[in-house]
Amino acid sequence: MTTTDAIRVAIAEDSAILRDGLVQLLVDRGFEITDAVSDPEGLRAAVDRDPPDVAVVDIRMPPSFTDEGLRAAMDLRKQRPELGILLFSQYVETRYAAELLADGAAGIGYLLKDRVADVSDFVEALVRVASGGTALDPEVVTQLLGASRRSDSLSGLSPREREVLALMAEGRSNAAIATTLVISEGAVEKHVANIFTKLDLPVSQSDHRRVLAVLRFLES
Amino acid sequence: MMQGDVDVQGAQGAPVEVQVGGKKMTVLSEAHADQLRRIARTIGREPFTKRAWAELLYFLLSALLTAVSIAFIGVTMFLGIVLAITFLGIIIIAASLRGSRGLGGFHRALARSFLDEHIEEPDSFVARPGFFGWLQSALRDRTAWRAMAYCVLKVPLTIFGVWFALSIWIDSLSCFLYALFGSGAPRPGEFGILVNVFQPGFLSVGSAGFFHHLFVLVTGVVLLFVAPWAMRLVIFIDRWLMRGLLSPDAMTMRVRSLEQARAQTVDSSAATLRRIERDLHDGTQAQLVTLAMRLGQAKEKLARGGDVDLDQVRQLVDQAHQGAKEAIVDLRDLARGIHPPALDVGLEGALATLAARSTVPTEVTVTVYDRPTPAIEAIAYFCVAELLANVAQHAHASKATVTCVEHGQWLRVVVRDDGQGGARPSQVGSASSGLAGLTERVRAVDGRLDIMSPTGGPTVVAVDLPLHA
Numbered sequence: 001m002t003t004t005d006a007i008r009v010a011i012a013e014d015s016a017i018l019r020d021g022l023v024q025l026l027v028d029r030g031f032e033i034t035d036a037v038s039d040p041e042g043l044r045a046a047v048d049r050d051p052p053d054v055a056v057v058d059i060r061m062p063p064s065f066t067d068e069g070l071r072a073a074m075d076l077r078k079q080r081p082e083l084g085i086l087l088f089s090q091y092v093e094t095r096y097a098a099e100l101l102a103d104g105a106a107g108i109g110y111l112l113k114d115r116v117a118d119v120s121d122f123v124e125a126l127v128r129v130a131s132g133g134t135a136l137d138p139e140v141v142t143q144l145l146g147a148s149r150r151s152d153s154l155s156g157l158s159p160r161e162r163e164v165l166a167l168m169a170e171g172r173s174n175a176a177i178a179t180t181l182v183i184s185e186g187a188v189e190k191h192v193a194n195i196f197t198k199l200d201l202p203v204s205q206s207d208h209r210r211v212l213a214v215l216r217f218l219e220s
Numbered sequence: 221m222m223q224g225d226v227d228v229q230g231a232q233g234a235p236v237e238v239q240v241g242g243k244k245m246t247v248l249s250e251a252h253a254d255q256l257r258r259i260a261r262t263i264g265r266e267p268f269t270k271r272a273w274a275e276l277l278y279f280l281l282s283a284l285l286t287a288v289s290i291a292f293i294g295v296t297m298f299l300g301i302v303l304a305i306t307f308l309g310i311i312i313i314a315a316s317l318r319g320s321r322g323l324g325g326f327h328r329a330l331a332r333s334f335l336d337e338h339i340e341e342p343d344s345f346v347a348r349p350g351f352f353g354w355l356q357s358a359l360r361d362r363t364a365w366r367a368m369a370y371c372v373l374k375v376p377l378t379i380f381g382v383w384f385a386l387s388i389w390i391d392s393l394s395c396f397l398y399a400l401f402g403s404g405a406p407r408p409g410e411f412g413i414l415v416n417v418f419q420p421g422f423l424s425v426g427s428a429g430f431f432h433h434l435f436v437l438v439t440g441v442v443l444l445f446v447a448p449w450a451m452r453l454v455i456f457i458d459r460w461l462m463r464g465l466l467s468p469d470a471m472t473m474r475v476r477s478l479e480q481a482r483a484q485t486v487d488s489s490a491a492t493l494r495r496i497e498r499d500l501h502d503g504t505q506a507q508l509v510t511l512a513m514r515l516g517q518a519k520e521k522l523a524r525g526g527d528v529d530l531d532q533v534r535q536l537v538d539q540a541h542q543g544a545k546e547a548i549v550d551l552r553d554l555a556r557g558i559h560p561p562a563l564d565v566g567l568e569g570a571l572a573t574l575a576a577r578s579t580v581p582t583e584v585t586v587t588v589y590d591r592p593t594p595a596i597e598a599i600a601y602f603c604v605a606e607l608l609a610n611v612a613q614h615a616h617a618s619k620a621t622v623t624c625v626e627h628g629q630w631l632r633v634v635v636r637d638d639g640q641g642g643a644r645p646s647q648v649g650s651a652s653s654g655l656a657g658l659t660e661r662v663r664a665v666d667g668r669l670d671i672m673s674p675t676g677g678p679t680v681v682a683v684d685l686p687l688h689a
Contacts, residue, residue: 113505
């Protein structure tokens with residue numbers, strides 16, 4: 001596992017019980033918590049006071065319990081493009097994902113809250129976002145794949161290629177995809193190359209560019 | 221509708237201190253004397269009140285308006301009926317109706333400005349598309365027909381008013397003029413009702429001299445005090461006519477109030493769903509996520525093998541266990557908030573459970589033979605739950621009682637406590653927003669909620685609900 005000593009995290013979550021749980025978990029995994037707050041105002045203040053590497057933000061927060069967290073996160077991103085944002089939500093809203101990724105996918109994550117149950121996956125996603133990568137919830141990717149109007153091009157992919165595409169869309173690196181699917185990295189690279197050819201996508205080296213290319217394809 | 225000082229004050233004069241056996245009579249007669257003094261004062265002041273003059277002015281203006289109205293209606297309806305066999309007649313009748321509707325509006329406006337009589341505006345005229353649509357809508361416009369009926373009925377009323385009330389004003393005035401200007405002024409003649417009550421020419425009896433003048437003056441003064449009351453009677457009939465014929469008709473009112481109630485129900489059920497969703501989202505779901513997270517942590521620690529920090533794992537499992545129990549309790553409370561299972565056995569059992577759970581000792585009496593519909597039972601239950609919660613939180617009461625009785629087709633629920641009182645539904649705050657919510661809930665089924673909570677207590681809240689809604 002990546003060393004997490006240096007990663008500094010701010011948490012904004014209105015449920016006290018979950019907030020405390022997250023703090024405990026992340027401290028246990030060697031993260032440094034700069035602050036844990038319960039509303040968007042608190043988050044803004046916390047980030048100004050002690051800028052973290054990444055902020056874990058609940059989408060629904062007081063006062064109106066709609067999408068305050070998302071708004072606050074986008075504002076913060078505009079001021080500090082280097083700040084990683086991991087949005088944390090009870091539901092998957094494809095609209096939110098599209099909004100989030102409109103200005104690029106670097107350092108952006110969007111996960112269902114349930115994902116914390118698989119602690120290592122969650123920690124890995126957080127590390128990825130903190131270091132400028134992308135982490136999209138499999139649920140988001142499934143919805144995007146399901147809603148895509150490019151189903152004719154997608155149907156040209158082999159089942160394995162579809163799996164790789166989904167993992168790519170989640171923001172995973174070739175190495176991570178290889179581990180998940182229990183195949184060699186070389187095989188992953190071959191699949192990726194095939195996918196890009198079949199879907200006629202521009203080849204890109206960095207993972208988050210790749211995510212964006214895939215998502216643009218799915219959304220178009 | 222006599223809204224003067226008399227009845228309001230009189231209502232306050234009598235009751236309250238009447239309880240003490242022997243002293244009962246004295247208290248009552250003192251109150252009565254007080255009441256009589258007030259009545260005398262009211263009569264004495266009447267001719268000089270703004271109201272008496274406003275009513276006189278109203279009568280004169282509305283008599284003019286009535287003359288215009290009846291002239292319009294008479295001519296148009298006559299023409300319309302004469303020409304009814306031709307198509308033109310129908311159009312004239314429709315136009316007459318549209319005009320009557322407008323005249324009704326003028327009458328309402330007049331009453332509003334001079335009598336402070338606020339008659340609700342009927343719904344505005346909505347014509348169906350096309351000329352024939354307009355014609356049909358105009359001919360079927362109930363509001364217009366009723367306004368026309370008012371204008372027609374207003375004619376005999378106005379004649380009666382002139383004969384019965386205006387005549388007294390005029391006679392009074394002429395008496396004063398005669399008394400002031402002496403024999404130079406024309407002799408007062410009697411009009412209207414006076415001629416019938418006294419013989420014609422009774423003011424001319426004695427015909428001249430100081431005593432005749434004095435007699436006329438005294439008569440004038442007496443008439444001055446009688447006139448406002450006579451006028452008030454006429455106006456009273458007019459008000460009654462207006463309420464009956466110029467307001468939205470009963471059907472429209474019923475539809476309006478049902479629409480309101482339905483909108484409220486829809487709103488409140490949407491609000492309830494949102495509250496439940498919020499409770500699930502912020503409560504139970506967050507608890508379960510945390511629980512899963514702790515178990516996940518423990519699982520990974522155990523899976524890693526080697527030297528497992530058992531204390532840490534035990535702590536995680538312990539927290540998870542605690543969280544699971546809390547989630548169960550929360551879920552149960554939430555479910556109870558949606559439909560209390562205790563209600564399945566009936567209101568009595570459910571209320572007894574509520575009372576047993578309350579921190580303030582509470583006595584429950586339920587005398588209901590005809591079991592209300594489930595919706596009503598649920599509303600009654602939630603009212604009592606909310607009210608008892610308020611008693612526990614705000615009233616500083618030492619005991620409370622809940623009574624539930626049948627009143628014909630109504631269920632009356634009364635919650636009483638001996639606390640400090642001062643509960644108001646309009647206040648912004650924790651207790652009152654609950655009360656406002658209850659009021660809304662109760663109104664949605666055409667029920668009502670009354671709060672009597674003087675500062676210092678006791679607080680009595682009565683909820684009336686239809687047994688079957």
